[in-house]
Amino acid sequence: MTALLLVPLVLPFLAPALARRTLDRLAPATALWILTASALVLAGACVAALGTLVLTGLLKLPALAPLGELVHPLRTPSDYFVLPAAVAATGVLTLSALTLARSAFRQARAFRTARTQADRRPAAGDLCVVDSPHPDAYALPGRPHRIVVTTAMLRSLGPAEREALFAHERAHNRAGHHYFLAAAELAAHCHPALRAVRDTIRLAAERAADETAATAVGDRRLIATAIARAALAGHASPSTRPDFAPAATTGPVPQRVAALLAPSPARSRARRPTALLLMACTALSLAAGTAGVVDFHHQVEIAQGEESP
Secondary structure, three states: OHHHHHHHHHHHHHHHHHHHHHHHHOOHHHHHHHHHHHHHHHHHHHHHHHHHHHHHHHHOOOOOHHHHOOOOOOOOOOHHHHHHHHHHHHHHHHHHHHHHHHHHHHHHHHHHHHHHHHHHOOEEOOEEEEOOOOOOEEEEOOOOOEEEEEHHHHHHOOHHHHHHHHHHHHHHHHHOHHHHHHHHHHHHOOOOOHHHHHHHHHHHHHHHHHHHHHHHHOOHHHHHHHHHHHHHHHOOOOOOOOOOOOOOOOOOHHHHHHHHHOOOOOOOHHHOHHHHHHHHHHHHHHHHHHHHHHHHHHHHHHHOOOOOO
16 A cells, blocks of 8 residues: 555656656647646645555554544554654645645735736726836736736837737637646645646746737747747836736746747647656556555555454
């Protein structure tokens, strides 16, 4: 049982490299779905494994065994490993819960501030202009969706570049990319290796919006120019937007510009092995975690006297 529970804790360390290669080899929108689903499954399997380790350690204590209606404390092959692992798992889960709660509180406060600011301004369709000396532009989720842009950002771009920037932000709102970013943030608090996957998911969302905007505008070079100029204008400006509100100036902008200036790559089955490897890694983590939880449940039933060993 214990060995199976270690698999979901180790496999996520393979995910960052596989995630980057998956984004390089698939269409950004496709990669975004695969990466987000994989991150959530890996995070869920990790939390389930840690929780099972905690419960195993608790139910091995004679004082706590009656709380689980056990006839005798839970029996495991190696007490020297299980108890320290349970203590470590308790610390990791506690720390993850605290950091997640703090992040959620900070993001909720930033979203309320941004939403209140946008709702107080007159909007032209979905466009909301905020008077600010700091260049910034982002897609704000909610009802209704808004594209928030500051006056400083508008002054930094030409008319055609402004429309290109708006097309990019509209692509974010129409595709619901804030859901992907929120899921990536949640997964990043469950395992340290998934923080790098979160960054790749953010890049995938930006690349997907870049491609959608390029198709809508019909000029890949214009989208690249608008993103580059917006990033240069806002690189040193503070922003109060929540992390799940996507913005054209986030992510490795030079990499995005290079992708836009290059021809749209052809997709083929030969480019998919890395994505399949990432999905296989995710499936293995889920299977091992599930098997570990099922085995733990079986051991609990034995300790309760409901089944024979």
